[in-house]
Amino acid sequence: MKNYLLGLLLGLTLSAIAVQANDAAKPKGPDEDGTLPALVKIAGEGTMDSHAFEYLTELSDEVGARVTGTPSAQKSIDWGLAKMKAIGLQNVRAEKWTMWKGWTRGKAEAELLEPLHHPLAIDAMGWTGSTPANGVEAEVITANLFDLDEEIRTVGKFRGKIVLMSPKGNPKKGFDAIFAQFGDFLRAAHRAGAFAVIGGQGGFKAEGMHLTHTGILGFAADFAIPVVDMTREDQGQLERFLEAGKTVRVRMNVQNTFSNGPVDSANVVGEIPGREHPEELFVVGAHLDSWDLSEGATDNGTGSTSVLAAADAIVKSGFRPRRTIRFVLFTGEEQGLLGSLAYIKQHESEMKNHLGDVVLDLGQGPIKEFQLGGRSDLLPAFEPFLRALANIREIQVSDKIEIETDTAPFTLAGLPGINLDQDSPDYKYTYHSAADALEAVKPDVLAQNATIMAMTAFWIADRPERLASPWPAEKTARMLREKGEYDTLKAFGLWPFGDLGAEPSTTN
Numbered sequence: 001m002k003n004y005l006l007g008l009l010l011g012l013t014l015s016a017i018a019v020q021a022n023d024a025a026k027p028k029g030p031d032e033d034g035t036l037p038a039l040v041k042i043a044g045e046g047t048m049d050s051h052a053f054e055y056l057t058e059l060s061d062e063v064g065a066r067v068t069g070t071p072s073a074q075k076s077i078d079w080g081l082a083k084m085k086a087i088g089l090q091n092v093r094a095e096k097w098t099m100w101k102g103w104t105r106g107k108a109e110a111e112l113l114e115p116l117h118h119p120l121a122i123d124a125m126g127w128t129g130s131t132p133a134n135g136v137e138a139e140v141i142t143a144n145l146f147d148l149d150e151e152i153r154t155v156g157k158f159r160g161k162i163v164l165m166s167p168k169g170n171p172k173k174g175f176d177a178i179f180a181q182f183g184d185f186l187r188a189a190h191r192a193g194a195f196a197v198i199g200g201q202g203g204f205k206a207e208g209m210h211l212t213h214t215g216i217l218g219f220a221a222d223f224a225i226p227v228v229d230m231t232r233e234d235q236g237q238l239e240r241f242l243e244a245g246k247t248v249r250v251r252m253n254v255q256n257t258f259s260n261g262p263v264d265s266a267n268v269v270g271e272i273p274g275r276e277h278p279e280e281l282f283v284v285g286a287h288l289d290s291w292d293l294s295e296g297a298t299d300n301g302t303g304s305t306s307v308l309a310a311a312d313a314i315v316k317s318g319f320r321p322r323r324t325i326r327f328v329l330f331t332g333e334e335q336g337l338l339g340s341l342a343y344i345k346q347h348e349s350e351m352k353n354h355l356g357d358v359v360l361d362l363g364q365g366p367i368k369e370f371q372l373g374g375r376s377d378l379l380p381a382f383e384p385f386l387r388a389l390a391n392i393r394e395i396q397v398s399d400k401i402e403i404e405t406d407t408a409p410f411t412l413a414g415l416p417g418i419n420l421d422q423d424s425p426d427y428k429y430t431y432h433s434a435a436d437a438l439e440a441v442k443p444d445v446l447a448q449n450a451t452i453m454a455m456t457a458f459w460i461a462d463r464p465e466r467l468a469s470p471w472p473a474e475k476t477a478r479m480l481r482e483k484g485e486y487d488t489l490k491a492f493g494l495w496p497f498g499d500l501g502a503e504p505s506t507t508n
């Protein structure tokens with residue numbers, strides 16, 4: 001009897017240990033962790049009673065373009081605050097931050113004078129300068145975008161010329177390195193007395209049929225020289241003339257205005273407070289600011305209205321998550337992630353309570369992948385969640401890092417900056433261009449993206465176990481170096497870790 005009991009007890013203990021070990025190895029999905037009833041309700045609200053497209057229509061047609069620091073950007077901030085309040089979020093507020101300089105687009109006109117005579121379609125790149133008031137008339141010569149070292153060394157030849165950026169041969173550097181060095185080239189060309197530069201973001205040529213794409217040319221960087229993007233069609237013809245040895249003369253008049261000093265902006269913030277751990281929080285974000293050649297419907301009206309529609313679906317579900325979900329519409333993203341960087345600074349004392357953020361910023365297509373921003377430790381936790389979403393959409397998970405949107409400051413803070421990667425083949429045409437309009441967005445895809453964003457946020461905030469805590473800086477720095485992100489972050493002035501994470505030098 002004694003032996004039998006002992007054996008039974010031992011057996012029970014062993015099986016309990018086995019169950020525990022099994023639990024640790026196999027993360028629970030919504031069907032096991034208690035989140036399923038809420039997710040079912042949120043999915044219903046998000047798809048059957050979605051307000052996402054209605055929000056996007058308002059943002060596109062009542063606010064329109066909203067370049068950070070401009071009056072229309074302030075209008076978008078007020079609109080975001082009003083929406084969050086109407087949805088029923090709590091602690092709704094504008095969190096002010098200051099941008100180094102404001103910029104307003106004026107006219108951009110160009111005309112080919114020789115060897116043919118016709119108008120050229122151009123638009124100014126953001127935070128770039130102006131020609132003299134009556135414009136300039138000059139010969140166009142090319143600079144090889146793929147050998148900026150050489151072009152900077154011989155920059156004197158651009159004096160009194162309009163420079164056309166044209167890639168020749170094989171690039172010696174990656175895209176990000178070229179992007180960063182293009183800024184150095186622009187400063188050198190300006191000092192050398194060049195009149196203007198034709199080249200898009202990173203100096204690259206425009207995509208699409210008769211489109212120009214504006215954008216910033218460095219993180220929080222401005223340039224005194226006028227820089228314009230020209231349509232692919234017009235630029236291609238100039239390139240052919242120049243390759244054939246013909247003289248190309250262009251008249252150009254570009255007028256932009258910089259503010260006299262710093263300008264104010266604000267992130268728009270609202271919350272669903274957690275029912276058990278309100279101090280712990282997960283951020284759902286997207287950037288509210290846009291460029292100004294159209295309505296900014298796909299960059300990033302879709303992301304902003306997904307954030308709002310996600311909040312709406314969760315509030316209407318009647319379920320409250322264990323932890324707080326904080327909804328943030330960032331501004332200044334287009335000038336170098338300025339709003340999300342400001343957020344991290346302003347909330348520094350709270351960062352230990354953050355679980356991460358999820359961001360949607362790749363236009364109009366359906367979500368196809370959760371990219372966990374280097375946090376490979378979280379991949380197993382997502383597997384059962386993805387299985388739970390399988391009847392809504394097949395979504396992959398990876399630990400890829402997206403440093404070109406508001407995920408990056410969270411990744412740098414050691415948290416999972418979760419990027420919702422999208423299948424958006426048309427985005428290369430719509431982003432920063434005159435085609436960035438409501439016409440490009442399908443209501444069903446938008447509602448479904450917003451619903452997936454809502455379910456992701458709720459699941460992360462509500463699952464019994466805390467998904468993630470910030471890594472120490474050393475660990476984050478090492479991960480980013482191993483993932484090959486150091487050079488780019490350094491080039492854009494975003495590397496905050498100094499020598500941290502570098503391999504100790506080995507001596508033989």
Ligand SMILES: [Zn+2]
Nearest residue numbers: 287299300361
């Ligand atoms: Zn964007």
